[in-house]
Amino acid sequence: MKLYLNETSPFSRVVTATAWLSRCDALQLVWVDPWQSPAELEQVNPFCMIPALALNDGVSLSESLSICQYLIATYQPEGLRAVDNQNALEVSVMGLAKTMMETAFRSVALGRFVAGENELSRRGKAGLANALHKLEAEAGSAGKDVLFQPNLATLYLHVALEYLQFRHREIYHDAAGDNITHFLEHSPFRQVLQTVSLERLATKPDFKTLISTDV
Numbered sequence: 001m002k003l004y005l006n007e008t009s010p011f012s013r014v015v016t017a018t019a020w021l022s023r024c025d026a027l028q029l030v031w032v033d034p035w036q037s038p039a040e041l042e043q044v045n046p047f048c049m050i051p052a053l054a055l056n057d058g059v060s061l062s063e064s065l066s067i068c069q070y071l072i073a074t075y076q077p078e079g080l081r082a083v084d085n086q087n088a089l090e091v092s093v094m095g096l097a098k099t100m101m102e103t104a105f106r107s108v109a110l111g112r113f114v115a116g117e118n119e120l121s122r123r124g125k126a127g128l129a130n131a132l133h134k135l136e137a138e139a140g141s142a143g144k145d146v147l148f149q150p151n152l153a154t155l156y157l158h159v160a161l162e163y164l165q166f167r168h169r170e171i172y173h174d175a176a177g178d179n180i181t182h183f184l185e186h187s188p189f190r191q192v193l194q195t196v197s198l199e200r201l202a203t204k205p206d207f208k209t210l211i212s213t214d215v
């Protein structure tokens with residue numbers, strides 16, 4: 001099984017953490033730059049986007065959420081479960097976290113290819129600030145327990161927030177407060193994400209080395 005990824009992609013980081021928790025030791029990490037459109041990646045994902053997972057039987061999976069759902073259903077990791085789609089609060093966190101990640105990434109990608117501000121990047125940044133304010137309020141309210149469940153929504157949320165700290169520092173510091181800080185310090189994925197850290201991923205480790213590090 002081959003996972004195509006790069007060092008900074010938050011989508012790749014969620015999948016790598018899921019693979020780590022799933023202990024799928026036969027996994028090979030293939031480090032690529034999707035913007036260079038490498039032929040090997042294009043064969044696995046026609047959109048040439050990461051993450052992409054090539055299974056041993058020739059089936060290819062794309063979209064981080066689909067890949068994580070597949071890994072969880074296949075390996076049934078102890079420390080991570082799928083979102084309960086009958087639980088509106090869990091589904092709500094999943095939507096917020098995934099959109100936060102997509103919007104944060106799109107705004108960075110736009111800045112790379114389009115000079116100056118534009119309506120899409122303005123709307124994206126405003127949405128990120130609004131989402132952080134909403135989360136800050138909800139993380140301090142009676143229903144906050146949903147944020148501490150060891151499910152995929154919480155994992156996406158944790159990775160999305162750290163991506164904001166990394167790429168949208170000003171927006172993060174203006175809008176995030178003590179409740180979000182508390183979430184990051186007590187999230188069920190704190191340890192695994194310390195193992196699958198941005199610093200660690202920057203060294204492009206192989207999966208065997210990564211998995212031999214215990215949290």
Ligand SMILES: N[C@@H](CCC(=O)N[C@@H](CS)C(=O)NCC(=O)O)C(=O)O
Pocket residue numbers: 008009010011012034035047048049050051062063064065102105
């Ligand atoms: N919705 C996708 C987003 C994946 C994505 O945006 N990947 C970026 C890297 S972080 C990429 O490959 N970009 C290259 C491109 O857009 O052509 C997912 O959840 O996996």
